[in-house]
Amino acid sequence: MARVYREGDIGNEIAQKRIAVLGFGSQGHAHALNLRDSGCEVTVGLYRGSASWPKAEEAGLRVAEIPETVRWAEVVMMLLPDERQPPVFREQVAPNLAEGNLMLFAHGFNVHFNQVSVPPEVDLGLVAPKGPGHVLRSLYEEGKGMPALFAVGRDATGQARDLVLSYAKGIGCARAGVLETTFAEETETDLFGEQAVLCGGLSALLKAGFETLVEAGYQPELAYYECVNELKLIVDLIYEGGLARMRYSVSNTAEYGDYTAGPKVIDEGVRERMREILADIQSGRFAKEWVLENQAGGSSFLAMRRREAEHMVEKVGAELRALAAEGAQSPAGSPAGGES
Template sequence: MSNYFNTLTLREKLEQLGKCRFMDASEFEDGVSALKGKKIVIVGCGAQGLNQGLNMRDSGLDISYALRQAAIDQKRQSFKNATSNDFKVGNYEDLIPSADLVLNLTPDKQHTNAVNTVMPLMKKGATLSYSHGFNIVEEGMKIRKDLTVIMVAPKCPGSEVREEYKRGFGVPTLIAVHPENDPENKGWEQAKAYAVGTGGDRAGVLASSFVAEVKSDLMGEQTILCGLLQTGAILSFDKMVEKGIEPGYAAKLIQYGWETVTEALKHGGITNMMDRLSNPAKVEAFRISEELKDIMRPLFQKHMDDIMTGHFSKTMMEDWANDDVNLLKWRAATGETAFEKQEITSDEISEQEYFDHGTLLVAFVRAGVELAFEAMTESGIIEASAYYESLHETPLIANTIARMKLAEMNRVISDTAEYGCYLFDHACKPLLTDFMKTVDTNIIGKKFTDSNEVDNQELIRINSIIRNHPVEKVGAKLRASMTAMKVIKSA
C-alpha cells in the first residue's frame, strides 16, 4: 500500500482538493429512503459509532453492531455502549455477510486491520463507509472492485453529533464517493441518505472528496481546533499564575473561557466575537492577534505542507507501528500540566467577564481561525470546507474543554486528531516564548482598561479588516443557510 494522494497527477490532486459543492436542501427530499430496510452494520462502537448509530436508528434505519469477539467476551466499553442502548450486537461472522452497508467506525490506526478482516466477509455489491478518509488517502487501501466506497464525515466530535440531533438539528457533514469504487453508481444516493440519517442535512452538507476531507480535517484538528486551544490554555494559565491571579480563578477563566468566546464566534463570526470586547480591548486584541499571526504563520504553513506531502501521516504511522509510544507519552504529559491539575473556583464568572478578562483568548481564536482558513484555501481547499474546519468547529471542540479540560477534549476527538494536537502544541509553545514575556494580566486575568477611549479612525480601519476577511464573507453565507434550514424544520 502506498499514499494514494501521492500517486495522483498534479491535475488530479487539484481537482480532488477543490471538490466542494454546498448541496441544496432539495437534494435530500428522498430522506433516508435509499437505505430504508437495508441492513446497516457498524464496526466499532466508540465516539462516532455509537452516536451516529443512535441518530440513524431514530431516523428509522436498521442498525446493528459488529464487534470483535474479544470485545464481546470481555464486555468492553464498545459492547456496553451498544447493548445498554438495546442494539443488536454480534461478531463479524454473525453480521457482516448479510450487511448491505458496513460503516467502519474504528480508530484510523485500526482501519487496515479492520477492513482486511471485514472485507472478505462482505457480500457482493455491498457498500463500505468511512467517516474519515485517512485509510484510503494516506494509506492507499484498495477495496474489492464490486464494493461501493463512500464517506460521511461529520465535522465535529461524536458527542456533539448526538446532542445536535436531539436538538432537532445536526452537524455540517462532508460526503464523498471514492472514484475508484462506485461500480453501480449508487454511492451518492446512499451517502445522501446516510447524511439524512445522522441529521447532517439539516446543518449543511458539502459534496466533497476523500482527498479534500482528509487534508482539511487533519489541518483543522492539528492547528486551530485542538492544537492551538491546548497551547493557548496552558500558556494563558501559567502566565496568570505567574502574575498572581488566583489559580482556581485562572483555571475557570480558561476552561469555560474558550466555550464562551467561541459561542459568540459561532453566532456571528470573528466580527461578533471581537465586538463583545470594549473598544479599547478590541483594538488591543486586534494588535495582538496580528502579532500572533505573524509568529505562528510559518507553523500553520508547515502543518499544511506536511499534511499535503504525506510527511505527517508517515510519521504518525511510524508511531502506530511503535505501539503509540509518542501518543501515550504526550497524553500523559498533558495530564500533568498545572492547568489540567488545578481545581476551579466555584465563584461565578459572568458571561461578559470571560470577554473582559480574556482579551488574549479572543486574540488567539482570531489568529488561529484566520491562519487555518488561509493555509487551507491557499492549498486548494475550497472556502466552505475551510470554514467548517476552522471557524465552525472551534466552538464544538471548546464545548468538550468546558466539560473536563484538555483531557476531555483529547478523549473525545479521534486518536489521529489527538496525535496532531500534541505535535502542534509542542512546536507552538516555544515559538511563543518571547511573545508571552510581553503578556501581562491586563490582557489575561483582568480587565484591559476602564476607559472607553478610542481613536475613531483606528477603530474604523480595524473593523473593516476584521469584517472583510474571506472567512467572514463565506461564514455569513453559510450561517444564513443554517438558520434557514432550522426555520423550515420548525415550521
C-alpha cells in the first residue's frame, strides 16, 4: 500500500514561514483560513477591485496586491482559476519570487502542460486537496480533514519536501491522510476523474436516466427524485462504507438490479471511450483545447454553460428544492404545514 502521511509524521515548519495565498475563491478562502487557524502567518494576494478583497478582510485576513504579497512571502500558493494563472504568474508572481522561496500549486495543470515556468532557484511543490474548497474549510472547522496529494517538483533548498508536507498539515489534510504523487500523475488523474466520472460522467448519467423516464411518459418530478435527488443518499452510504455499505442498505431487489444492469450501462464501449479520454489528457490534446478555448474568450465554454443551465432537469430540480425549502421553514408537526 502507498505510504499515507498523517499528522504525527509531519513537522510544523510551515508555522515559521510567511505565506501568500493568491486568490480567495473556493480553495483560496479555505487554505488562508485553515492556515491562520493552524497558527500560520498568512497574507491573501488579490488585485484592486476584486470582489474577494472585502470578503478576505471581513474574515480578518490581511490582503494586499499580488506583487507586494509575493515579495513579502517565503511560501506562495497559487489559487487563481487555472485559466487565469499563466499571465498573472508571468507578470506579477515570477519577477517577485526570491531564491529559496517555495512556489505551490493546488493542481498541476499549468506546470505539467508548460503554461507557467517557475524560476530554477525557487522550490516547486503541489498540495492538492481531493475535494471542494468549501468542504475543506468545513471539515477543518469540525476538527476533521480532507485527504490531499502532494508532490515536490524541485527541491533546490533540500527543505522543500518537509515544507510541502507541513503546508498540507497546516490546511488540515494530514488529519485524513496525505499521499505522495508527481505533477504528471496528479494532473492526469484529476482531469480524468472530473471528466470521466465525477463531473462529466455523472452529469451525463443523471441526465440520461432522467430523460429516459420523462421520454417514456413518467412525471418529470418523479424522475428527478428517482434519478437525481436520491443520489446524495446513495453516495453518503458509499462514502461511509464503500459499495458494500450501500448494497447492504438498499433492498435485495435493488442490489440484484445493481449487479445485473450496471455492466449493461457501463459496458466495454464506455470503457473504450474512457481510455480515449485518458489518452487525450496524456497527450496534451485536452490541455491545448482548453488553453485555446480561453484564448478565444471562452465562447464555446460560456455557450455550453448557458445551454446546460436551461436543461429541464435543472428547472425541475430548482422547483423541487424551492418546495422543500418552504417545507423546512414551516413549524414542525403543524397540520397546516404553515401554508396559507
